[in-house]
Amino acid sequence: MHLSKKQRMSNIEYSQVGFMTNQIRGKLYKLSSLNNAFLFIIIQIATYDDKKMITSLENLSNDLLYEIFDYLDGGEIYKAFSNLNRCFQTLITSPSLLLNIDLRLQSENLSHYRSTCIVTPNRHRITSLSFSHGSLYQSGLAFCNIDALFIRLESLILDNIKSQQLLPLLARLISLPRLFSLSIYYSDHRSEITNIYQASFNLPVLTHYKLQCSSLESSIPLLTTGKHKFSSIRYLVVGHCCSLDDLIAIVSCTPQLSRLTCHEVNRSRTDIAKHVYNTIMSLTKIFITRCYAEFNEMETFLTKIASQVKVLHWNCFRDVTYLDATRWERIISKNLLHLNLFKFQFSINIDENPNSTGSHENRIDFNSLFWTKRIRDFRIYLDIDSLQKNIIVVSVNSFRKVRDSILSNQNESIRCSPIDQLDVLNITSGVLHESFFSRVGIMLNEIQITCLNIMRRNILVETLVNLVKCLPNLRVLIILSLLLKDLKYSNLKKTTNFHLASTQNQITKINLKDINSLNELEILLDLCPHIEYLEVNSNNTVPPETIVRFILIEKAKSISNLSLICLQIPLENVDIVNKLKNILEIEQSFYNVTIKQNSDKIYLRLNSL
Template sequence: MYSVKRKQSFDDRSNKETNKLQCKFDQKITSIENLSIEMFYEIFDYLNGYEIYQAFSNLNHHFQQLINSSSLLLKFKINSPSAELYKQLTLINKHKILSFNIRLTYKSSELFTSYLIDSSLDHLESLVLIEFKTTILISLLMKLTCLPRLFSLTIRTFDTWYELSEIYCLIFALPKLIYIKCSPSEVGGAISLPIATNQKSSTIEYIVIDHFCTLPELCAILSHIPQLRYCHFREVYDADPMNIDTTIQIKLFNVICISMKDCEIKFDTFEQLIREIECPLQVLHITNTYDENNYLDANRWKILILNYLPHLKEFSLTYNTDIGNKSVIQLDFERVKSFTSLFWIERKLILGIKISRYHIIYSIHPFKKRWYNINSFIDFSKCTQLTMTYIPDDEHMEFFMNSICTVLSIVKIYHLEFSKRTIISSSLMKILTVLPELDSLKITSLSISQTRYSFIDDQNFRLVSYHNNITKVYLENVKKSEEVYFLLKLCLRMKYLKVNFIYNVDYKLFFRNFLRTITINRHQYLQSLYFQGPKTDFQIINELKEMINREKLLRQFTINRVLNYIHLEWNLI
């Protein structure tokens, strides 16, 4: 997002550093007034201008001079302004206003039009307008052309825009605008902008179209802003696929970033759009909910990137499909599987899959280091993660397992995460039986089945524990220590364990029992424990270190604090 900061000259910055050093070495600061002017400017940069006046205007002569200085630029955030307040802001401080963030109710919106907006607001760079009536908004936009430094404009209303074409024409006429975001509650009619053909064009470089529009409407909007570099669209859909050749008549020679939150156009059309606009694209983010399987054709994406997106540095694709939909059955799994080929691995683009109650979501995204990436070497061919945000009961487990098998027909899963839900140990067992390649397991919360004692001795449990290859386990919310011990018995090849206790725990008792358990059970691989509890401080670490040495629980080990965790690491004997 385009942001506005108070500008400083080279001399200002030099003086700022000098004053900081003087404050640090030449004097002791015993009063807030001893702070440098530049330091106050930095503090004021985080405050609402009205709050600055309330706090400092009548304090003393020093602060009165400070806030009256022409060098101090003010940011105002106003909710339902009264007439007197707005007069004060515009008349007294009009040459010092850097930004306005104004939220109006329908009752107060009429007040805003009765005050002068002219070139005397010569430092106003950012304007945020919230809840303006459409008629008031149009009237205001007509006045904004006189502002010599208006670089950023954000409009968010709960009104339905029927005059969207007129609003965009007024926005494009603003002579200095660089950033624009339009967020109406609804769009009441079509955008009837013609394709721009004249030489006069907008200066806009960043645009956020936070409303739905058709592809022809989108192309018409973009034709008016040839300087565009970054664009984000909330929802774009096909209106007249048969007329696509006449629709795409624009060139975007400067665009380096495109993001579509909900792309509902056919992939054939999307391909043609990328080919025609001829932009030096570096960043592309696409989310498709159109149920168009071609978006998951890795080879078509590969050809498109190699031939038409040679400058692409960052790419992400999200494809959402309904569970049980025929399109899931019709997926060409081989085409999807190609997302794990060398082309994508070399670019560190990773295939991820999420299963919710009603959807399977496929995503291709840049590699991001996760909790289980504890080594410097990362095998990008084994980074595929399955995230489950829904865990069914026993009655619906079979249908859920079919969804997992659908995923496994596409790709091997090496990392599994149960997110936001508690999983019962018996359900965990069933899921692990079909995921033999797992290297890491993350569980938000675990509930041990009521039949846990007979279940542990069951042959199925032994088979799963002996055959799974899980080496890293993270239990995010531990309620009872037995949950940790269950996972120790289940994951015999575990090397790394991370646990967060959400209740008070006897640290010494837990560590003593834990270390004795792994010794008695000959847990030969485990050598690293990250432990977090309600209280983690250096005193506890010293006490644990003394206890381990005194009771000879480990021979060679290190224990220290890493962020909010106690990290215990020991050598295998």
């Protein structure tokens, strides 16, 4: 779409223009391109002189305009301001204006135009350049044209590039004096990855490097440090699968490495314990998205190569020895003395045979003094049907003050240690086989879960019963809401599962976040006969007086241990205390009840008559 000068000028908007300091300052609030036709620029300017207003964009200082243009693509700048007037023509062709050019996702004609009319004549002004395999042919600009004339090029992004184009280009990039950042999205033969690393490591001033590959293969031809010189890279992203010995070979070529991010690490193909490694003293941050290497191998990597690490984010799978808290404590206290942020997550696939994952002894014991002083957030959660997989995740986030949760008891907190708490994030709405819950119970046997927090709405009663049955150490139950469906409760109550769950559990505290019928409450009270504390969020469907009448009149004999009820009420229900007192005076109750209100909560203290 072609715009006239007048139209292009009207498409540049700026507001809140005033003076508050003698030196003009600008803040860019929003920049966007709409239909590739125009740009919106909203600026705020300030000085002490509030009597003056800027009414023309040309009156802004060049420094401020350069700062604004720094947020824009160079092609868009030329499109909006080229031949607009003499002032802007001088500005956009000035050597002081540095350009960021992105030729990806461009039409063939536009890509060709910007390559020949913007990139080529302005090579000495380009600081950032992005190409893709498609734009390479559409533009007619060959990679071989990226040469020493790009004297200010600092960042280069190569997307969907083939090896026959990439390797010759990497050889020519050595001549660029300011190429600090290189990102490669590679989509060709995996056998060339070693050559790509070696060529990239030869770039003299490179500090930020990312190589991403879509291949699902887990190994690459082993990189050896003796074939090339060490790299100046400080920030490295390994965006592909690799074995641990491959990763070690890569980072061994980067002695100045400060931050390492790796997409996936698999088991080593060689015995890495037999080798001698140099510690990378500058390596302080490590992020591993998926780790399938064994704990023994990763311990060698951490203690021999990355012992100076300060931030460690680690997502592990398969090897359950990662859950050995005592071992982690030993590694951290003896070898990782500088560690101050440790985020660790271990995922167990429930559908796998739990006995195939290794020994289940001495794990998930994060209750020691060492951990309680350091853990900020510990979480064990169950995610059923997570990306078509059923997983249990153990998550540790330290080192900060330990948190407690979750039930309130008047002015005191009934604390539930997060180390013993299982959160159910997602669970299927269908009926699960009993063998599934048996596997969950086996996997969590050593943890001794005492608090079950079901965060998914409308959990089936049958599912709740099975969860309670497989977690015999429960003391606290938190439920968002129950789903009765076409349940015949009298039949469910007669089942073996319900009988075992209700007689074996030790639940004394229940929090029901959302109640839709008294049947839900009846099921919970029958399932948990040892209940001492009950918290319910009442509503218009099941008002608080209905709940109190049901509990204290109809169910009193079967819940003799109940001593405190907390009812969450709407704030507008100001007369509820009087209503409850009237009910208790009229109805025959087995309790002497003390009622107190604290904001939107009503507390009923029960004392047997």
